Amino acid sequence: MRETFAGAGTLVRLGLRRERWLLPLWILGFALTTYTTASAGADLYPDTASRVEAANAVNATASLVALFGRIYDPTSLGALSLIKYTAFMAAVLAVLMVFVTVRLTRSEEESGRLELLAGGRLGRQAPLAAALAISFSASVTLGLVTAATLAAGGLPAEGSLAFGLGWAATGMAFSAVAGVAAQLTTSARAAIGMASAVVAVTYALRAVGDLAEPGPSALSWLSPIGWNQQIRAFEGDRWWVLLLPLALCVVLVPAAFLLRAHRDLGAGLRAERPGPAVGALSGVRDLAVRLQDRTLAAWAVAFVIFGVVIGSLASNAAGLLSSANAQDLLRKLGGAQALNDAFLAAEIGIMGVLAAAYGLAAAGHLRSEEASGHTELLLSTATTRTRWGGSHFAAALAGVTVLLLLAGLSIGIGAAATLHDAGQIWRVTLAAVAQAPAAWVVTSLVLAVFGWAPRLASSVWGLLAVFIALGEFGVLWNAPQWLMDLSPFQHSPALPVDAGGVGPLLGLTFVAAVLAAVGFAGWRRRDLAA
Amino acid sequence: MLMAGVVEMRGVSKRFGTVTALDGLDLTVEQGEVHGFLGPNGAGKSTTLRLLLGLLRADGGSARLLGMDPWRDVAAVHRRLAYVPGDVALWPNLTGGEVIDLLGRLQGGQDPARRARYLALFDLDPTKKARTYSKGNRQKVALVAALATDAELFLLDEPTSGLDPLMEDAFRGCVRELRDQGRTVLLSSHILSEAEALSDRVSIIRAGRVVETGRLEDLRHLTRTSVTADVGTVPTGLDLLPGVHDVVVVNHRVSAQVESSGLAPFMKALTAAGLSSLTSQPPTLEDLFLRHYGAGRPGQERANA
Numbered sequence: 001m002r003e004t005f006a007g008a009g010t011l012v013r014l015g016l017r018r019e020r021w022l023l024p025l026w027i028l029g030f031a032l033t034t035y036t037t038a039s040a041g042a043d044l045y046p047d048t049a050s051r052v053e054a055a056n057a058v059n060a061t062a063s064l065v066a067l068f069g070r071i072y073d074p075t076s077l078g079a080l081s082l083i084k085y086t087a088f089m090a091a092v093l094a095v096l097m098v099f100v101t102v103r104l105t106r107s108e109e110e111s112g113r114l115e116l117l118a119g120g121r122l123g124r125q126a127p128l129a130a131a132l133a134i135s136f137s138a139s140v141t142l143g144l145v146t147a148a149t150l151a152a153g154g155l156p157a158e159g160s161l162a163f164g165l166g167w168a169a170t171g172m173a174f175s176a177v178a179g180v181a182a183q184l185t186t187s188a189r190a191a192i193g194m195a196s197a198v199v200a201v202t203y204a205l206r207a208v209g210d211l212a213e214p215g216p217s218a219l220s221w222l223s224p225i226g227w228n229q230q231i232r233a234f235e236g237d238r239w240w241v242l243l244l245p246l247a248l249c250v251v252l253v254p255a256a257f258l259l260r261a262h263r264d265l266g267a268g269l270r271a272e273r274p275g276p277a278v279g280a281l282s283g284v285r286d287l288a289v290r291l292q293d294r295t296l297a298a299w300a301v302a303f304v305i306f307g308v309v310i311g312s313l314a315s316n317a318a319g320l321l322s323s324a325n326a327q328d329l330l331r332k333l334g335g336a337q338a339l340n341d342a343f344l345a346a347e348i349g350i351m352g353v354l355a356a357a358y359g360l361a362a363a364g365h366l367r368s369e370e371a372s373g374h375t376e377l378l379l380s381t382a383t384t385r386t387r388w389g390g391s392h393f394a395a396a397l398a399g400v401t402v403l404l405l406l407a408g409l410s411i412g413i414g415a416a417a418t419l420h421d422a423g424q425i426w427r428v429t430l431a432a433v434a435q436a437p438a439a440w441v442v443t444s445l446v447l448a449v450f451g452w453a454p455r456l457a458s459s460v461w462g463l464l465a466v467f468i469a470l471g472e473f474g475v476l477w478n479a480p481q482w483l484m485d486l487s488p489f490q491h492s493p494a495l496p497v498d499a500g501g502v503g504p505l506l507g508l509t510f511v512a513a514v515l516a517a518v519g520f521a522g523w524r525r526r527d528l529a530a
Numbered sequence: 531m532l533m534a535g536v537v538e539m540r541g542v543s544k545r546f547g548t549v550t551a552l553d554g555l556d557l558t559v560e561q562g563e564v565h566g567f568l569g570p571n572g573a574g575k576s577t578t579l580r581l582l583l584g585l586l587r588a589d590g591g592s593a594r595l596l597g598m599d600p601w602r603d604v605a606a607v608h609r610r611l612a613y614v615p616g617d618v619a620l621w622p623n624l625t626g627g628e629v630i631d632l633l634g635r636l637q638g639g640q641d642p643a644r645r646a647r648y649l650a651l652f653d654l655d656p657t658k659k660a661r662t663y664s665k666g667n668r669q670k671v672a673l674v675a676a677l678a679t680d681a682e683l684f685l686l687d688e689p690t691s692g693l694d695p696l697m698e699d700a701f702r703g704c705v706r707e708l709r710d711q712g713r714t715v716l717l718s719s720h721i722l723s724e725a726e727a728l729s730d731r732v733s734i735i736r737a738g739r740v741v742e743t744g745r746l747e748d749l750r751h752l753t754r755t756s757v758t759a760d761v762g763t764v765p766t767g768l769d770l771l772p773g774v775h776d777v778v779v780v781n782h783r784v785s786a787q788v789e790s791s792g793l794a795p796f797m798k799a800l801t802a803a804g805l806s807s808l809t810s811q812p813p814t815l816e817d818l819f820l821r822h823y824g825a826g827r828p829g830q831e832r833a834n835a
Contacts, residue, residue: 110622110661186661187622266661274657279628282635291621373619377672380583380613380685381636382605528585 004261007122011130015104019134026096027142030167033469034085035149040476041081042154048075055080062313063343066207067350069229070215078155078234082163084472086229091203093142093167094174094225097135098195101178104131107188109266118265128260132179132253139171159234166231169245173224174199176252183259186268193298200302202226204309211313224248284383288391291369292362296399299358303351303403304410310347311414311428314340344415344428345495351407352435352492353468355400359443360460362396366450367457376528389523393447393516400439408432431495437508438488442467444515451522454529535560536683536714537582542591543738544577551577553738554591559716564709566729567718568819574738575718576616579687582716583613596683609638612676616687616718618668620660626671627656633675640678648674651700665692677704684708684715690724702728722816734819742818753818754787756811757796762804771795 016023045051055074058064069087071079105128108114114127147164151157174195181195182188202223209220210229220226224245231241263269281287366389369375378388408429415424442464450457467487474484484490491508493501537559544552552574559565569575580586582595584604593600598607620629630649634640649656652670660668669692676684690698705728708715719725725732726746733743742749754775760783768784769777773792778785788796800808 272659272662274655275625275628275659277625277627277656279624279631281624281628281632283632284636287621287632290624373615373617374621376580376583376585376615377613377619377633378636379585379604380608380611380615381633382609382638383636384605525587527587528580 004123004125005129006126007117007120008126008129008133011117011122011126012133015130015134019100019103023100023134023138027138027145029465030089030093030142031145031149033473034082034089034146035153036477037085037473038078038081038150038155039153040478041077044476045077045080051075051077051080058083061343062211063346065210066310066313067346069206069210071235072215072232073235076159076235078150078159078163079232081155082234086163086166086231086233087203087206087225090167090170090225090228091199093139093171094199095196097139097171097175098178098181098192098199100138101131101135101175102182102188102191102195104134105179106182106185106191110186110188112266115265125257125260128179128182128256131182132175132256135175135178136172139175140168142171143168156234158237162231162237162239163233165242166228166233169242170224170228173245173248173252176249176256179256180252180259183256183263184269186266186272189295193295197298197302199225200306204306208309284378284388284391285394287378288365288395291365292395292399295361296358296402299399299403300406303354303407307351307407307410308414310344311411311416311424312418314344314415314418314424340415340419341495344411345431348407348411348428348432348435348495349471349489349492351404351411351432352438353464353471353489355403355407355435356439356442356489357464358403359396359400359439360446360464362399363393363443363446363450364457365392365396366447367454370450370454370528371530373530379528385524386520389447389450389520393443393519396443396446397440400443401433401436404432404436404439405429427496431493431497434497434501434505435489435492437505437512438492440512441488441508441515444512444519447519448515448522449519451519451526454526536596537565537716538592538594539578539582540592542578542581542588542593544574544581544586544589551738552581552588555735555738556740557733557743559714560731562709562712562714563730564705564715564717564728566725566732567716567735568720568722568725568732569718569735570720573735575720575735576687577738578735579613579685579716579718582685583608610681611683611685612637612679612681613685614669614672614676614687614689616689616691618672620663620668620671622661623659625657625659626654626663626667629660629671630656630675630678633672634678637675637679637681639680640675641680645674645678648677648704651704652697666694666697669693670697673701673704677708682713684713686715687718688720689717690719690721698724722819749818754789755793756785757788757793758783758785758809759800759805760784760807761800762806765799765803768796768799771799 045054052074055071055076058068058080059070059074064083067088068083071083073079108127117127143164143166145164146167147160150160150163177198178191178195181191181198185191185194202225205223206216206220206226206229209217209223209226212219216226216230220230227241227244230238232238259269281290369392375388379385408431409425411432412425412428415428416422442460445463446457446460449460467489470479470484470487471489474487488508488511491504493504535558537557539555539557542552542555542557543550555574555578557567557578567575567578577586581588581593582600584600584602584607587601595607596610600607620626624632630640630645634645652674654667654670654674658667660671663671669689673689676686690701693701702724705715705717709730715728717725717728729746731743731745732749733740735741762782764779764782764784768774768786771792772795773789774796775787775789776785784800786796
């Protein structure tokens with residue numbers, strides 16, 4: 001027993017050394033955004049009446065309920081202020097913990113670095129134990145720091161602790177999910193994909209569950225993200241719900257160790273099968289497509305499912321408005337059509353951001369291929385730099401566009417079916433495809449950074465996080481308009497797309513083209529960097 | 531000289547931040563020769579090859595490859611050369627066969643008969659996924675991909691690292707074949723026996739500079755011959771003779787390291803002393819190498835060598 005975990009302490013130190021910047025920054029980022037939002041909330045909703053009104057409006061808006069969940073105590077300032085944090089940011093936290101756990105397990109194994117260490121006195125279970133120790137402690141630290149800042153910001157101490165521990169338990173649960181996923185696949189990319197898919201599915205489960213009247217249905221209780229909401233911090237503090245994610249850890253952690261005990265170093269669940277002896281790849285473009293086709297297929301399936309669900313919720317949007325005030329507002333806005341549009345526009349906007357994330361990941365191949373030495377091999381052939389770079393860039397842009405087209409069609413078909421209006425297909429698809437130029441800008445940003453400072457290419461993820469934060473919280477934070485305008489998503493036209501949207505779309509496309517040109521210029525003149 | 535070399539580098543320098551990787555490097559590889567490019571780890575061998583491939587850009591000096599600019603004329607130059615990197619990285623989810631064919635197509639076509647022949651020669655299974663290949667097998671993938679093309683120039687960066695002795699032997703056969711076909715090979719290596727067995731000429735690189743270049747026979751003149759002789763009476767003052775070093779006398783046996791220029795007077799002295807038996811060992815590339823790096827050879831001072 002001792003032997004199988006030997007060296008885990010050393011690996012924990014190594015892991016903390018490697019993550020010494022990223023983890024503290026993330027923890028700080030989570031705690032600070034939560035704090036500023038909570039304190040801004042107190043100014044926005046100074047009295048109970050304003051809170052109740054806002055809470056009822058949220059609960060009556062299907063898109064908000066689907067995205068963020070319900071408010072169960074309309075008088076609670078904490079619940080209202082932190083509405084975006086119990087499900088949405090909890091999912092972001094879950095993905096962060098997936099990355100941390102896989103980086104410390106399967107990535108190390110895939111790269112062969114673990115083999116180097118395994119030659120020393122290192123138990124078989126030590127790497128997984130060390131990774132879980134780090135991601136669990138990071139989750140708990142993040143939760144406690146957040147709880148402390150919330151309490152310092154003036155929210156009730158008990159609710160703050162419930163909120164923080166909810167995040168901690170959610171982070172731990174998804175670390176355990178990632179720990180299992182890392183045992184099943186041979187590549188880190190696939191492990192991250194698998195665990196992220198679990199995050200997405202559990203997020204969608206609770207969305208559907210939360211939309212049921214009058215409150216969460218059983219579906220929300222099937223989801224760890226749903227559990228985090230059902231702790232109901234600041235609105236009852238149901239501590240016992242914390243036991244659910246902990247119980248999940250108690251099941252998944254031994255399962256991960258069991259899987260590890262029964263497999264070889266570097267192996268997944270399935271033995272590697274032989275492939276074709278003769279290759280059909282005719283060039284770098286084929287290769288670029290081949291390197292991302294499975295990922296794109298997985299994203300496409302997720303987009304279509306998400307799209308059909310969203311689309312079929314469209315008719316609920318108007319029906320969910322119960323209060324007289326809201327009905328009045330609805331009439332002023334132009335009736336049920338406008339409300340449906342607002343709902344669909346919000347969801348399409350989210351698809352646009354997700355498509356940008358795909359573009360960012362796909363364009364990330366530029367850097368990962370260079371760093372792994374694959375590019376050196378290809379550039380030693382008659383392939384030019386422009387051709388090689390163009391192959392990955394074009395594949396990323398095409399992937400983004402295909403995803404948005406699929407999202408538009410599936411939302412449109414769902415909406416057309418529930419609203420009995422075939423015209424929805426066309427206008428919703430148009431609105432979804434109109435999100436593409438903003439996503440292209442993000443994709444091109446990767447190329448621009450890659451061209452001039454290749455080692456910083458992954459920092460564009462941070463920029464995407466800033467863009468998302470500006471879109472979500474910019475108004476709340478009183479961010480100046482010029483800062484908000486830096487986000488490309490700010491300029492994407494909303495449904496319905498009319499002639500007014502053409503200008504911004506051309507502008508975004510132009511910016512993307514300039515960024516790409518800048519990137520190519522740098523890439524053509526710089527040294528290859530390992 | 532009417533015909534320029536296949537590789538012509540003059541005073542090439544390359545810096546990475548504060549580190550000088552190449553410091554005025556001169557290198558000429560002639561048409562049709564196998565040129566050994568020798569140096570220890572970190573001397574600048576791979577940097578030189580990457581410069582020649584246009585993967586890195588020189589800070590100074592001039593480099594021509596097949597008469598063209600390696601940085602600007604990438605596609606035109608690369609259509610005529612093949613490269614095997616020292617550390618072969620492959621796509622984990624592609625098979626060896628897929629990688630070989632991809633590289634072949636990007637190169638402008640490879641000969642299926644040669645591809646089959648080299649796969650058999652190196653005993654490589656092309657249906658296996660690259661993630662399951664050992665280091666040696668990854669190296670073989672790159673070797674087969676390069677050898678199956680119809681390149682004029684082969685840039686090989688420590689191509690046998692990870693190969694077993696049997697495969698190394700097969701590789702040597704391949705290089706000799708390339709030379710017989712009139713192709714040019716630049717072979718970087720720190721394995722002296724390999725370079726010695728294959729090279730027509732060698733260049734020795736140290737700290738980013740080529741410190742010695744020439745035919746092996748010529749270079750050998752620069753090094754010392756190891757001589758051991760039995761004589762009747764040991765003459766005094768042997769160690770004072772020019773070009774004679776490390777004289778050790780045990781009873782009637784004299785052994786010494788002698789430079790080419792010092793051989794004649796040394797032998798004359800030994801003959802006069804009643805020479806009865808003589809063994810001499812020709813200088814090896816290793817001696818030459820050690821003279822420039824002075825590592826691991828006790829008692830040999832490198833300054834006046």
